[in-house]
Amino acid sequence: MTTWLIxxxxxxxHDAGTGHPESAARLQAILQALQHATxxxxxxxxxxxxxxxxxxxxxxxxxxxxxxxxxxxxxxxHIDPDTRLCPATGEAARRAAGAVCHGVDGVLSGKAQRxxxxxxxxxxxAESDRAMGFCFFNNxxxxxxxxxxxxxxxxxxxxxxxxxxxNGTEEISRGRPxxxxxxxxxxxLFPGTGTPGSDNPANIVNVTLADGDGSExxxxxxxxxxxxxLDALQPELILISAGFDAHRxxxxxxxxxxxxxxxxxxxxxxxxxxxxxxxxxVSVLEGGYNTSVVGRxxxxxxxxxxx
Numbered sequence: 001m002t003t004w005l006i007x008x009x010x011x012x013x014h015d016a017g018t019g020h021p022e023s024a025a026r027l028q029a030i031l032q033a034l035q036h037a038t039x040x041x042x043x044x045x046x047x048x049x050x051x052x053x054x055x056x057x058x059x060x061x062x063x064x065x066x067x068x069x070x071x072x073x074x075x076x077x078h079i080d081p082d083t084r085l086c087p088a089t090g091e092a093a094r095r096a097a098g099a100v101c102h103g104v105d106g107v108l109s110g111k112a113q114r115x116x117x118x119x120x121x122x123x124x125x126a127e128s129d130r131a132m133g134f135c136f137f138n139n140x141x142x143x144x145x146x147x148x149x150x151x152x153x154x155x156x157x158x159x160x161x162x163x164x165x166x167n168g169t170e171e172i173s174r175g176r177p178x179x180x181x182x183x184x185x186x187x188x189l190f191p192g193t194g195t196p197g198s199d200n201p202a203n204i205v206n207v208t209l210a211d212g213d214g215s216e217x218x219x220x221x222x223x224x225x226x227x228x229x230l231d232a233l234q235p236e237l238i239l240i241s242a243g244f245d246a247h248r249x250x251x252x253x254x255x256x257x258x259x260x261x262x263x264x265x266x267x268x269x270x271x272x273x274x275x276x277x278x279x280x281x282v283s284v285l286e287g288g289y290n291t292s293v294v295g296r297x298x299x300x301x302x303x304x305x306x307x
Contacts, residue, residue, distance in 0.1 A: 001279070003306050004106055005034060006099040007118040008047040013088035014121050017076070020084075021252060021289040022134040027120050030285070033295030034118065038303060043112070047099035047119055049091065050142060054101050057145025058138050058172050063129040067093075067136060079131045093121055093136040096284075100143030100239070103282035107237070108151050114270070114305040116242070117284040118298065124166030124241045124286050125191060133164070133191060139284050140241050141172040141179070147237055148178035155180060157235035159226065161218075161265055162243020162286040163253040165194030165206070169241065175201055180233055184209060184221045186246070186253050205229050209246075214256035218246070222265055227272060234276045238269055244288030244297035252289055259293070259300040266304035281305060 012024040034042070055064045070077060071090035078084050096119035103115035123140060125133030144156045157180045158173070160166045165185040170193065173179035180203045185194050187208035194206045207221040230238075244262060246255040266283075273281045283305060288294040 001113045002111065003042045004045050004103065004112040004115040005039070005042050005118060005302070006045045006047050006103055006115060007031065008095040008099070010088065010091050010095050011047070011119045014092035015086040015088065016134060017084050022121065025291045026288060026294050027118060029291045029295040030118050030298040033299045034302060036299065038299070042302070042306070045102065047095040047117070048102055049094045050098035050101060050137070054142055054146055055097060055137055057149055058128065058141035060129040067131060083131055083134055089121070089136065095119060096121060096123060097137045097139045097142040100139045100282060100284050101146040104143050104147045104237070107280040107282055108147065113279050115282040116302050116305055117282070119285055122286045123168070123284070124160060124162060125164070125168045127168040127171045135168060138168045138172055140239050141169050143239055143282060143284070144179050153236045154178050155233055155236045156239065157182060157230055157233060157237070158239045158241065159230070159269055160185070160241035160243070160286070161246065161262070162241055163246035163250065163255055164190055164243070164287060166241055167191045167193040170194065170204055173203060175203070179203060180235070181205070182226050182229060183207070184218060184226065186211065186255050189253060209255055211254045212256060215261050218255070218257055218261055219264065222268060227268055230272045231275070235272070236277050238273045238277065238281045240269060240281065240283035241286045242283045242301055243286035244294050247288065247290060247293055247297060249290045249293055250288065252287070259297045262297050263300040263304045266301050267307060270305060270307055
């Protein structure tokens with residue numbers, strides 16, 4: 001079985017601002033942790049630039065052009081108080097989305113079985129026509145669009161265990177053929193979306209967790225709701241929004257998970273993939289803002305992907 005790690009040095013160049021939690025240090029910590037001998041046989045791949053056509057599989061064409069045209073030649077430009085463009089942002093964001101498309105190509109061509117895209121900026125808050133929450137392009141939704149448009153898949157499952165709800169992935173997925181979004185997240189918490197209910201279309205499954213919830217509640221959400229829904233879907237491909245900010249030491253939320261929970265969830269998703277889609281999984285980094293633990297979390301996640 002071949003596992004890929006996809007990244008690019010340009011992803012370290014995006015500068016969200018002094019003191020910003022979404023810093024290059026988090027990706028540096030992950031890449032350092034993944035130098036361990038455990039990952040000796042993981043193939044390192046370079047993230048390509050997502051093409052305009054690929055970005056438009058999830059985003060409004062006017063938005064794509066406007067965002068890329070807004071990247072400053074020098075200095076910085078704020079989209080909102082949390083989301084800042086710098087000269088390196090355009091390429092970094094295109095590399096992050098391109099990584100997921102490359103991973104999809106890898107698993108659907110049989111060159112890889114599982115893939116982890118260690119990239120930034122993250123993506124799951126980016127809506128079809130709006131950047132927000134540190135995110136510019138919705139990396140996982142671009143990858144799903146690539147799988148649907150270029151390989152004819154009809155059941156692409158996007159599973160998001162970041163502590164924040166992926167409002168952008170949900171907005172892009174609502175009613176869209178081939179897209180299926182599953183999320184566990186703390187609520188209430190930014191961005192304030194993601195409540196379960198009958199108003200959600202059939203391709204959206206949200207499970208909320210409360211302030212202070214830990215391993216038991218998280219695993220129950222998976223075993224009682226997420227995993228049965230995935231088995232019912234019988235996905236042709238599983239994509240993971242791998243956010244590690246539900247860790248008990250993360251500064252932006254108050255769930256009480258640790259790396260063993262992320263590893264467990266990953267193993268469960270790999271098992272679903274083995275049952276339904278020849279084990280094909282592509283994962284992409286989302287949140288995780290404690291640089292002293294995010295490397296351990298990513299290492300546990302990648303090791304589980306390798307099973």
